[in-house]
Amino acid sequence: MRRLAMIVLVVAVLAAVPFTEASNAVLNFLVVALLIALAGQGWNVLGGYGGQYSFGHAAFFGTGAYVTAVLQVRYGVNAWLAFALGIAAGALVGAVIGALTFRSGLRGSYFALVTLAFAEVLRIVASVAPITGAGVGTLIKLDLRHEALQFQSRAVFYWAILGLVALSLVIAWAIEHSRFGAWLTAVRENEDAARALGVDATRVKLGAMTLSAAITAAAGCFYAQYFLFIDAGIAYGPWISVEALLTAIIGGAGTIFGPLFGALLVRLLGEAARLVTGDAPGLDLVIYGAALVLVVAFAPRGLMGIVADIRSAFRRPAPRPTAEAAGG
């Protein structure tokens, strides 16, 4: 329950940002950071809690983005409905890829490579298929009405993505507190042992993959609706797969707040590096990269790992367990 209260607190603090004197530049920065956090939370469900490291979450992000955009532009579907269908389509793609890979027993690096391959295949298909606009991409018409899921104010977009992130935090919390989450963690820690204890590992992984894909697809849907333009490189490009896993790992994989704090830190670091270096192109990327290397080197459990270390340092050391207690 304390964790749930933390979620409410963090979301409330973030929700208050537009009421301060924050400029739209700050809001835009936060929208993009939250978008990445959402994609990262999707990755976290499968990679963090389930231990299935995917390198191809672009497959879900891109499917969400394309379905949202193409349904509106080519079939005149209402934007809200297209958004929901985009999430569903992303989940479906997750379920299909999951079924194919998990049933074939692919694990570890093989699983990572196969997911990467799926994303790349989708990228190539999207760059030639007429329905996606092929190489030209798909442009959603600028139409700043609520019915079209576009808003004049950046603040509304901000609250919308914050709402989605809040939902993803609650989902992560629910996973931690459910039987499904326990199975998932068991599969992560030792799949064979979990199977021996009666956990249907394939089914659990498939469920996690579908959920994970749906969350990342939601980020894709939001991207399409916010920037109103996507092409194959944006939707299915490796950048989003990397951002999703990077934010989750930097923040702390397998924790509720890991992806959110990771995304905020990574983005803030990038922005700070750019401010520090001024107009020297590329220097900021060097600083950003170096900083990331340091974070990973000195905080391998991510930001949440540091938080846990600090908390345990302040906590009174627990009495040493007696031999009987340890043995029993």
Added chain:
Amino acid sequence: MPDRIGLSRRSFLMSSAAGTAGMLAMPAVLRAQGAGVKLGVLHPVTGALSYSGQQGRLGATIAVEELNAAGGIKGLGKIEPVLGDAQSTPDGGTAEVEKMNSAGVAAIVGGYGSSICLAVSQAASRYDLPYMVDVGVTDAIVTRGLKNTFRFGPGFGVIAKTALDNLVTLNDQAGKPAKTVMIVHEDSAFGSGLAKLLNDQLPARGFQILETIPHPTPTRDFNNVVLKIKAANPDIVIPADYYNEYVLLARTMLQQQVRPKAIYSVLGGAASSYKFVKEFPDAAKYIMDCNHWFDPRNAKALALKKKVEAQGQFFTYEVFMNYSAVLLVADAIEKAGAADRAKIIAALEGSTFVGHVMPYGPTKFVNGQNQGAAPVNTQVLENDIQVIFPAAFASSKPVFPMPA
């Protein structure tokens, strides 16, 4: 050792905090800097389009320096460029627009890539912030009814039509030696769009398309593509590629001794590039291109070329397009008489600016598109790039078919 680590981590936190504070405080700080006009100069100076972006920034900043050396904008003072990096992505461009808007720029110039221009124009339209596209050729940029968006250069439709018209004229003048064509294109917006257009229109103009070969960017080996060309033996090869791939294709063709009657490109990544001509003169020889090009009879253009080359840079189209676009926007701000966005948009709508270096004539904007904007045809002749069409700006006669 742990101390040093702690220190470095602290310094990250501090720089992060400084970053946030800076972002929040930026508008106030910049407002405090006094009179003058702020102009957003936005290019993808990092990422996949970084070379083009940096060239664009070069052209724009030279224009600003020259204007400021002459006293800035009449009645308003010097121009203060607010440089932005779109990071070669639409979201990077959007983020810069937000910052520039907060900084209080009067207008934004740049964008370069079509997808960046699409995103930037939309973001700027939220604030009725005048936006001058430098290069981005996708026609959708100016056909969405955005009041704030103007494009100084030509769009895709005009470029493709000019290229096809000139190809037909070229062939007719030489007694129609060419009948067959092969298209090699990169598979993103620019290459695919062009290939589609050529496939639609070339047959109607009497050319047979033997094959259309797409390839991704980057591609690091063109041997198979060139073998295919060799086997099909077309009269004309039409490449639509970015710089690196274009160079590689031309060099591979030279190596495999594939010499069609013409290599004729549309917005060819390297064909109208002094860099290519200087570095690979043999591969570049006789290549024709339909592209953005300066007016070779304009003294200002030649002076700019000299200046850019004196800095050790190549005089690429990004440089003179951006140079011209900044001069145009500065002229509009001067006509508007204030750094007022609505007035600048009105001034651009009625603009008849002639002080640029492009062969466009006076500017005239209809729905944001400069009506006089058109590409020209160039050919690499005697280690230089000559204009061969239109006749009014030509500095040389075309050599076609190219000598074996």
